[in-house]
Amino acid sequence: MKTTRKTADKLRYSRVILKELVKTDFQLRYQGSFLGVAWSVLKPLMLFCVMYVVFVRFLKFSDGTPTFPMVLLLGIGLWNFFSEATTMGLNGITGRGDVLRKVDFPKYIIVVSATVGSLISLAINMGVVLVFCIFTHVQFTWNVLWLPLNFLQLYILALGMALLLATMNVFFRDIQHIWEVVMQALFYATPIIYPLSLVVTQLGPKGVIIQKLMLLNPTAQIIQDIRHNLIAPDTTPTVWTMWNGSPLQFIPLLLTLLILWLGAYVFHKHSAKFAEVL
Template identity: 60%
Template sequence: MGFVKTLAKNLKDRYHYSWVVLNELVKTDFKLRYQGSFLGIAWSVIKPLMLFGIMYMVFVRFLHFTDGTPQYPVVLLMGNCLWQFFAEATGTGLRSIVDRGDILRKIHFPNYVIVVSATCGALISLGINLVVILMFAILNGAQFTWRVLLLPFNLIELYIFALGCALLLSTIYVHFRDILHIWEVISQIIFYATPIIYPLSMVKNNYPIISKIMLLSPIAQTFQDARHNLVDPHNVQTIWNEVNNPLICLIPYALSVIFLILGVYVFRKHSRKFAEIM
């Protein structure tokens, strides 16, 4: 017990200042995000709902991208909200160091706090959207199971992957500004390569091998797992019921951790020279 108390005290003393700075940056960023806007924080809900409405009309009503289940509109909404989180976390995280360059030159604090604060802002928006998704699912007659308890683990995995990408991208952006445009193209490729606007069953019916390969991506895997656990555990395919090999099923989880470790390593290696370069 004494060792645990000592370790807890050391961790608290070491990261207390970083936590205070992170808390202030997150609050400031979230307030400034909607400053001067008439609807303010409501845009965190309105924007994904508007995008969902467009996707639903175009891809479900006109192009018939659906698995035919009553829960698919909720599945589509959740996929859209999860993608908005990932896109915002990586997009703002990529620019965060350069955008906060003036603070880095004036105040001494751990640089990683800036990137974490950018991803936390996206995480807050996701939390708000999840409440809307939950209400929408209830109105749509979703049958919740005990698997809802697994949802936080899916979101933690997605956040770990997004944070790893953000740390890596923000480091590259300091040295190589073209990465912003390259990442925009890559993001579009990832978006269409992930079952967001179309159900995975459409791919599975025509290209079963490709559907399994898609699930090796941490993004597709977390999206499908989150949908499966919260919205529709009977019809949403996951890597666990599509791939028989448990070791292969662990690949997207391992990739999430690898990207975080790589992001932390690259960021720490170059962060000391950020202020000089900018």
């Protein structure tokens, strides 16, 4: 009975700490800016406008459908979440060294709070995307019922990477610079600003194989799945259609779970040394 009560009190205490950290991080993110939280909407919209002009209007990137601008906007919003969640999580422990030395609480809460803050921004961005979809007469299908699972996988992937990166960054500060380069490479290796069909157009028959390999990347698989289920189920290829019937279609899901497990394991193993190192 005492053990159960002690566990319940610890969970309640952890929830309070998490809530306060999320609130503080979200407020500090826009502190001192004139538009405040509106930047969580304006930033991806401005980025979308730049990429739309450069890649759609100027370079003529398109999948040949009127929904491509919405597909582009959705991809940018999803990528911004993954990029922000992993980057904020990476710096979470090193940025809270003073708190770790003064307050005793589960250290994973710091990384979780960083990713939850990014999740709030994602929710705002998805609301904007939904409004645009309605105004552009996107035809929704029953595939939207899969979206909660898609977003859950995206969050699990971001959290796993954030836990792993946060641990590595405590001991090796070069990680944050390496991760910037990796993210830049991953951005262009993921069909965000260009349609996946462009790979075949540019590379011919070999492009089909490269398409399939690209979709084994969890970020590409998730972004394509969300685009497929929300906006364009008929024109958005996914790992389930490209690898239909093959066990390889489950590789992105397995990688996502592996990254979460690895991140949690490494974080738990080394978290006791954080305060000492910092």
